[in-house]
Amino acid sequence: MDVRIEYIYQTAKGVQTTFTSETMRVAKAILLAEDIEKTGRVKEITFIDDQDSTWTIKDLRKYMKGIETEAHDVTVYFDGGFDIDTYTSGLGCAIYYQQNGKSYRLRKNALVKELNTNNEAEYAALHLAIQELEFLGVHHMPVTFIGDSQVVVNQLTGDWPCVEEELNRWADRIETKLEALGITPEYRSVSRKKNREADHLASQALNETEITSTIELNQ
Incomplete structure (x- = not known):
């Protein structure tokens, strides 16, 4: 908070x-x-x-x-990549949080094949991150979500209309999940350079390198 x-x-x-x-x-x-x-x-x-x-x-x-014993002060970086030649998508997220007086970073990526556009991949990456928050037990608190997709960020903040049916379904899915968890989202759009970690995770997924890790960070 x-x-x-x-x-x-x-x-x-x-x-x-x-x-x-x-x-x-x-x-x-x-x-x-x-x-x-x-x-x-x-x-x-x-x-x-x-x-x-x-x-x-x-x-x-x-x-x-x-x-204190729950994950809190949570910041999420997310990114999705799409290979138009193979119609595969790489999803990546990095979650930073505090728990028991210590700082942690969780990294997760995934390779999926049922998506059709890069914008869908971006939404799916955010959805993946929210699933990881649920696994962490994050609930009823504000969370900052940071990505380089202006489409996703501006549509979820309501600044841009969401007219594509598939993207609208993703937005509804995400908002329903956040509401169920009691998470109040704050969305921030950054350049790809500032979202390098999540971008790299998405690229690794496209190269079929699976990442699932949590480490304690030095203060």
Whole structure:
């Protein structure tokens, strides 16, 4: 979950003003708020999430304690590749998350043969990633999905219409799955260069190199 900090600051002479921070992850917000409190000049600190709900620092600590053993702070990179000569598709995803105070990266790819276009492959790669989130036990939290397909990202955010019947079915399938898991998605479009890891996984799948791995990352 991402939140922003709002607090009332008071000078030694009693002059007050309100500060609002940028949006950040809960763990970072708690750390900064604790440091701000040490100044002794903060009268009130509240946290506001992306649903405009307000939290106290006590509430946020309880929230973090509750999800500590679950995968959280999840970011997903996804990409799909399509070989028009063989009508095969390579799907790839890389999932970064926190669990039990540690950072992890999960990589997964798949080779599929029932798709007909590159856009379908992109949607299928995202669907593969969501399946992996379900296996991880991710539920009822925000997740950031990053891909280099403007079609997928803009259609799922509603910025572009989804008029192709097959793509519309993929979009419905994905939205239904996310709703069932209680996942609130945030979609971001990046260049292929910035999506290199997922792109490479998709290419490996097309070359029939299967990848399924999870590693702990150094902090």
